[in-house]
Amino acid sequence: MMKHTFRKIGWIALALVSVIAIAAALYRYQDNNASKNLLGSVLNVAIDIGDQRFMRWHTPRELPAISFQNEAGKTISLADFRGRVVLLNIWATWCPPCREEMPSLDRLNAKRGGTTFEVVALSIDRDSALVKPFYQEFDIQTLHGYFDPTSQVSNILRAPGVPTTLLIDREGREIGRAMGPAAWDGPQVEALIDAALMRSSAEG
Numbered sequence: 001m002m003k004h005t006f007r008k009i010g011w012i013a014l015a016l017v018s019v020i021a022i023a024a025a026l027y028r029y030q031d032n033n034a035s036k037n038l039l040g041s042v043l044n045v046a047i048d049i050g051d052q053r054f055m056r057w058h059t060p061r062e063l064p065a066i067s068f069q070n071e072a073g074k075t076i077s078l079a080d081f082r083g084r085v086v087l088l089n090i091w092a093t094w095c096p097p098c099r100e101e102m103p104s105l106d107r108l109n110a111k112r113g114g115t116t117f118e119v120v121a122l123s124i125d126r127d128s129a130l131v132k133p134f135y136q137e138f139d140i141q142t143l144h145g146y147f148d149p150t151s152q153v154s155n156i157l158r159a160p161g162v163p164t165t166l167l168i169d170r171e172g173r174e175i176g177r178a179m180g181p182a183a184w185d186g187p188q189v190e191a192l193i194d195a196a197l198m199r200s201s202a203e204g
Contacts, residue, residue, distance in 0.1 A: 044176075047192065050183030054192065060173035063166075066153050068122055071145040078172055085196045086168040087119045087184070090148075090159050093134045094125070098163045101181035102138055108185045109142045117193055119184075122146045124154060124162065169196050 047054045067077045078086075089105055091098035102121070109119035121143045123131050128147040135143065153159075157166065160179065167175040175196055182189075 047176075047188055049178065049188045050186055052178050052180050052182035054167075054176055054178040054182070054188075056167075056176035056192070057174065060169055060171070060175050063168070063172060063174050064156050066156050068146055068148040068153060069128070070147075078168070081118065081120065081168075082172055083170055084115070085117045085170055085193055086166075087117075087189075087193075088166045088168055089119060089121045089163055090124060090154055090157070090165070091121060091163045092124050093130045095162045097181035099138065101163060101184060102134075102140060102143075104182070104184040104186075106138075106140045106143050108189065111185065112190065112193060113142055116197060119143060120146055122148055122153060124148050124151045126151070167192060167196065169199065 044058055045056045047056055063078065065077060065079070067075050070076050078088075087105070087108070089101075091102070093099075105119050105121060113119060119142075123146065125131060125147070126149050128145070128149060131145050131147065134140075135145075148154075154162070154164070157164075163181055164177060164179050165182065165184075166177045169175055175192070
């Protein structure tokens with residue numbers, strides 16, 4: 001009888017140890033996953049777009065106010081594009097990498113441009129008259145002319161050189177940027193645009 005009682009106590013103790021071990025393992029698993037999720041929420045993410053990397057910020061960044069000119073010579077600001085996701089490309093006609101990527105920006109705008117998205121190709125050429133023949137030379141069909149003859153926008157947005165391209169959400173915040181030429185009409189870029197549109201809709 002005594003032996004049976006000790007055996008029963010032994011099984012109960014073993015069961016308790018097993019339960020404690022399982023609970024501890026489950027806790028460690030959940031804790032590790034929570035740490036990974038927390039880490040992922042505060043890290044910037046580099047996304048390959050062709051031969052270039054787009055750096056997406058972990059949270060959209062507020063942008064300073066900037067102004068520039070449109071084709072009619074009217075001064076406008078980034079705030080005028082509120083409600084649309086914008087791919088702001090800072091470029092110049094004398095920049096060989098800009099020449100390389102401009103057709104892909106035009107193709108992207110031809111496919112996705114409209115009421116919810118626009119490629120804003122902002123020239124920093126001091127002579128805005130150079131842009132129209134450039135567009136004709138490279139058969140640019142859908143991009144509008146936007147100009148910053150003072151070249152102040154580059155400094156304000158801390159763009160170290162051209163081309164520099166910013167993806168901006170509907171609230172005028174920077175989602176991320178790429179420095180250097182890229183293939184802008186690829187599926188990775190469209191996925192970034194779709195994510196920005198979905199996020200804006202969810203926040204709205």
